[in-house]
Amino acid sequence: MRAVFLIPFAVIGLVSAHFQVEYPVWRADSLAENTTYSQWDYPCAGVPYSAGNKTEWPIEGASVALDLHHPWTYLYINLGLGENTTNFNISLTPQLLNVTGSGNFCITDLPVPGTIADGQAATIQVVTNGESGSALYNVSRAPWRPVWNDIDISASV
Numbered sequence: 001m002r003a004v005f006l007i008p009f010a011v012i013g014l015v016s017a018h019f020q021v022e023y024p025v026w027r028a029d030s031l032a033e034n035t036t037y038s039q040w041d042y043p044c045a046g047v048p049y050s051a052g053n054k055t056e057w058p059i060e061g062a063s064v065a066l067d068l069h070h071p072w073t074y075l076y077i078n079l080g081l082g083e084n085t086t087n088f089n090i091s092l093t094p095q096l097l098n099v100t101g102s103g104n105f106c107i108t109d110l111p112v113p114g115t116i117a118d119g120q121a122a123t124i125q126v127v128t129n130g131e132s133g134s135a136l137y138n139v140s141r142a143p144w145r146p147v148w149n150d151i152d153i154s155a156s157v
Ligand SMILES: [Cu+2]
Pocket: 017, 018, 019, 069, 070
């Protein structure tokens, strides 16, 4: 597993709180003001399964790119299999990640179980904790593809 920091935001005052999932594209923008979505809401920030985006995600070289808005973050990434799952029982970050700094954060080569088939419906759940101890949630829909897609994460965020 390898973590790469990209250029942090220079103007922190202009970004809203919490965090964004940039890749795989989040199910919907849970920071949008004209919705009932809330990142405080387990397990999917209140974003329904049918909402919005769906991204093909490679089994090999699985990556997640985030935009973190807090000065530090405890971070973990979970996986749920099946349509509209609420059971995110596969952890892709066996060790809790302690991320210092805000801005773009990318993690590559996540350890995905090798038994997952091509086209498997799945949802990736990204969970963060801040100093209050409460958790924030975001999800992305991601059917699997077994081939490595040559995606340059650093260029896509
Ligand atoms: Cu926040």
